[in-house]
Amino acid sequence: xxxxxxxxxxxxxxxxxxxxxxxxxxxxxxxxxxxxxxxxxxxxxxxxxxxxxxxxxxxxxxxxxxxxxxxxxxxxxxxxxxxxxxxxxxxxxxxxxxxxxxxxxxxxxxxxxxxxxxxxxxxxxxxxxxxxxxxxxxxxxxxxxxxxxxxxxxxxxxxxxxxxxxxxxxxxxxxxxxxxxxxxxxxxxxxxxxxxxxxxxxxxxxxxxxxxxxxxxxxxxxxxxxxxxxxxxxxxxxxxxxxxxxxxxxxxxxxxxxxxxxxxxxxxxxxxxxxxxxxxxxxxxxxxxxxxxxxxxxxxxxxxxxxxxxxxxxxxxxxxxxxxxxxxxxxxxxxxxxxxxxxxxxxxxxxxxxxxxxxxxxxxxxxxxxxxxxxxxxxxxxxxxxxxxxxxxxxxxxxxxxxxxxxxxxxxxxxxxxxxxxxxxxxxxxxxxxxxxxxxxxxxxxxxxxxxxxxxxxxxxxxxxxxxxxxxxxxxxxxxxxx
Amino acid sequence: xxxxxxxxxxxxxxxxxxxxxxxxxxxxxxxxxxxxxxxxxxxxxxxxxxxxxxxxxxxxxxxxxxxxxxxxxxxxxxxxxxxxxxxxxxxxxxxxxxxxxxxxxxxxxxxxxxxxxxxxxxxxxxxxxxxxxxxxxxxxxxxxxxxxxxxxxxxxxxxxxxxxxxxxxxxxxxxxxxxxxxxxxxxxxxxxxxxxxxxxxxxxxxxxxxxxxxxxxxxxxxxxxxxxxxxxxxxxxxxxxxxxxx
Numbered sequence: 001x002x003x004x005x006x007x008x009x010x011x012x013x014x015x016x017x018x019x020x021x022x023x024x025x026x027x028x029x030x031x032x033x034x035x036x037x038x039x040x041x042x043x044x045x046x047x048x049x050x051x052x053x054x055x056x057x058x059x060x061x062x063x064x065x066x067x068x069x070x071x072x073x074x075x076x077x078x079x080x081x082x083x084x085x086x087x088x089x090x091x092x093x094x095x096x097x098x099x100x101x102x103x104x105x106x107x108x109x110x111x112x113x114x115x116x117x118x119x120x121x122x123x124x125x126x127x128x129x130x131x132x133x134x135x136x137x138x139x140x141x142x143x144x145x146x147x148x149x150x151x152x153x154x155x156x157x158x159x160x161x162x163x164x165x166x167x168x169x170x171x172x173x174x175x176x177x178x179x180x181x182x183x184x185x186x187x188x189x190x191x192x193x194x195x196x197x198x199x200x201x202x203x204x205x206x207x208x209x210x211x212x213x214x215x216x217x218x219x220x221x222x223x224x225x226x227x228x229x230x231x232x233x234x235x236x237x238x239x240x241x242x243x244x245x246x247x248x249x250x251x252x253x254x255x256x257x258x259x260x261x262x263x264x265x266x267x268x269x270x271x272x273x274x275x276x277x278x279x280x281x282x283x284x285x286x287x288x289x290x291x292x293x294x295x296x297x298x299x300x301x302x303x304x305x306x307x308x309x310x311x312x313x314x315x316x317x318x319x320x321x322x323x324x325x326x327x328x329x330x331x332x333x334x335x336x337x338x339x340x341x342x343x344x345x346x347x348x349x350x351x352x353x354x355x356x357x358x359x360x361x362x363x364x365x366x367x368x369x370x371x372x373x374x375x376x377x378x379x380x381x382x383x384x385x386x387x388x389x390x391x392x393x394x395x396x397x398x399x400x401x402x403x404x405x406x407x408x409x410x411x412x413x414x415x416x417x418x419x420x421x422x423x424x425x426x427x428x429x430x431x432x433x434x435x436x437x438x439x440x441x442x443x444x445x446x447x448x449x450x451x452x453x454x455x456x457x458x459x460x461x462x463x464x465x466x467x468x469x470x471x472x473x474x475x476x477x478x479x480x481x482x483x
Numbered sequence: 484x485x486x487x488x489x490x491x492x493x494x495x496x497x498x499x500x501x502x503x504x505x506x507x508x509x510x511x512x513x514x515x516x517x518x519x520x521x522x523x524x525x526x527x528x529x530x531x532x533x534x535x536x537x538x539x540x541x542x543x544x545x546x547x548x549x550x551x552x553x554x555x556x557x558x559x560x561x562x563x564x565x566x567x568x569x570x571x572x573x574x575x576x577x578x579x580x581x582x583x584x585x586x587x588x589x590x591x592x593x594x595x596x597x598x599x600x601x602x603x604x605x606x607x608x609x610x611x612x613x614x615x616x617x618x619x620x621x622x623x624x625x626x627x628x629x630x631x632x633x634x635x636x637x638x639x640x641x642x643x644x645x646x647x648x649x650x651x652x653x654x655x656x657x658x659x660x661x662x663x664x665x666x667x668x669x670x671x672x673x674x675x676x677x678x679x680x681x682x683x684x685x686x687x688x689x690x691x692x693x694x695x696x697x698x699x700x701x702x703x704x705x706x707x708x709x710x711x712x713x714x715x716x717x718x719x720x721x722x723x724x725x726x727x728x729x
Binding site: 054057058061064065068084085088163165170 | 659
């Protein structure tokens with residue numbers, strides 16, 4: 001379909017073709033320039049050979065459909081698309097950074113580094129999934145780390161947009177993905193589950209931590225299908241220095257049934273960023289794979305059970321959202337805190353897969369950070385944590401889904417907003433104190449969170465009949481900027 | 484220049500006005516009507532006149548089976564449709580009937596084909612309701628995109644060279660790029676009598692320069708449209724089904 005071979009120095013639709021950066025199996029990558037674009041850009045041109053090379057063409061079509069619908073730092077910015085009728089191409093931002101591929105050569109990598117990379121890739125995945133796109137080919141060479149440290153995905157040739165026709169699924173009857181990384185459900189030709197990307201990220205983390213591939217490098221269908229019934233060797237059996245919480249996280253990503261994995265990439269990122277809050281299960285302590293009899297039973301299930309129906313991505317993500325309760329533990333705020341808990345309970349009751357992060361901000365001095373102790377020498381941070389857990393005690397039936405965080409920051413609203421951003425929180429519930437003239441002038445923590453947090457915010461107030469009482473209770477209190 | 488495509492209006496004035504207004508808010512400047520302006524609903528005269536005004540300004544309309552049945556009582560239809568079309572025939576004036584008689588079976592417009600039903604035998608009024616019929620229709624034209632109606636449920640078929648077509652059920656409000664490397668058959672949902680269990684009026688907008696197709700839903704005053712059908716003495720089922728979109 002390529003009308004004429006591209007060469008350095010030629011032009012195409014106003015783009016001056018520069019150096020050839022890469023020749024892959026599916027496409028070539030050229031550095032290009034155009035007068036009106038002042039950032040580094042590249043042109044990706046599919047390798048379309050004579051004869052039947054349909055997956056390349058359709059994959060490129062999918063990429064041309066999906067890239068214009070994506071935005072943000074986790075994907076390359078798109079500049080132009082070349083028509084199939086003449087010369088198909090995609091012109092996009094040149095991402096200045098390294099892919100994760102070279103890291104595999106020096107695996108095993110230190111735990112801290114792998115956790116940091118994992119959290120960044122999980123956050124990027126969460127952002128992609130929020131835009132209704134499954135990548136479906138997560139592997140080291142498709143992940144770039146920008147100079148800013150953020151992860152960005154490249155190559156959407158196997159991707160699927162929840163609301164666009166999936167050209168690949170309908171036309172090809174082979175599993176599509178990359179052998180070591182492909183998820184069990186992709187092998188069964190299900191391309192609708194965002195948890196497939198979580199599985200592939202689990203493979204990557206496993207490899208970086210142990211220098212071994214959890215499912216080898218299968219070259220044929222029989223080898224691929226083994227992961228439908230055979231679980232990987234627990235990481236700590238290979239490297240005992242890997243902490244149990246990290247084995248818990250990686251093995252949960254690698255669960256055969258997507259229902260047993262992290263429900264969302266945001267929840268995975270959350271655990272990677274809060275190791276102390278990871279709920280340990282038997283996965284954390286495992287020292288060997290399942291017995292062959294368990295594996296054989298699973299094998300039998302794979303050959304006898306019906307294929308699973310497609311996953312409703314949006315509904316699944318909606319159920320598994322991360323909710324932040326910003327709890328004000330100041331004296332006099334008891335009624336408001338109780339009211340907040342009533343609303344939190346309502347949300348927990350209607351969203352069985354959600355995570356609840358209970359957050360309290362401990363206001364610190366702007367200058368001279370020190371670990372705060374009160375007059376009697378108690379550690380205020382620990383005391384706050386105790387109070388926070390006490391606040392959540394009536395929510396005990398959801399204990400598995402609840403975590404506790406005391407943030408220390410001079411600006412409570414800024415601390416909460418930063419927390420929302422870095423943990424991909426979907427919904428904040430925050431109490432608002434009774435209004436007062438001073439508060440209207442200074443602005444409240446809740447109003448700043450409403451204005452700036454990139455998610456839904458529910459402001460909880462005590463009903464107006466109680467306001468007079470509250471105002472009274474608050475009178476001796478100065479304007480404590482606490483939550 | 485975004486083009487709004489409306490089909491199966493079926494004399495539903497409220498649904499028609501809601502779609503036109505919705506489409507204008509989305510920036511649509513051209514309109515294409517894919518047939519069945521009348522039948523079932525209580526405002527055939529209004530709808531025919533509105534469409535005639537559009538056509539006079541250069542917009543496009545094609546014939547549907549209900550439109551054809553106004554002049555030709557031999558067009559086959561069920562008892563409810565028959566009762567409605569007999570009433571419609573008595574309601575429309577001569578000018579309105581004359582306009583319906585001028586409508587073509589299909590129209591071509593650049594790389595698009597507009598037709599009411601399956602395109603290989605448009606006068607047979609076959610429903611495009613599966614990939615087999617879609618393939619027949621797509622094989623009858625070289626055009627990049629075919630737009631049709633008649634089925635009352637939105638669907639989008641795409642066909643790569645040498646492959647059978649595949650059906651996709653579109654979500655409302657999402658722009659779908661229609662790749663040039665394959666051909667497309669968009670079956671639009673009905674403006675005046677939706678039957679995909681969603682009562683809102685259904686239509687689409689095609690932005691030809693970007694090859695971007697969006698299916699849309701426009702809520703309208705169903706109560707009012709249904710009451711008029713009752714008052715006209717038309718079969719009760721024709722008003723009842725508007726509430727449930729079935």
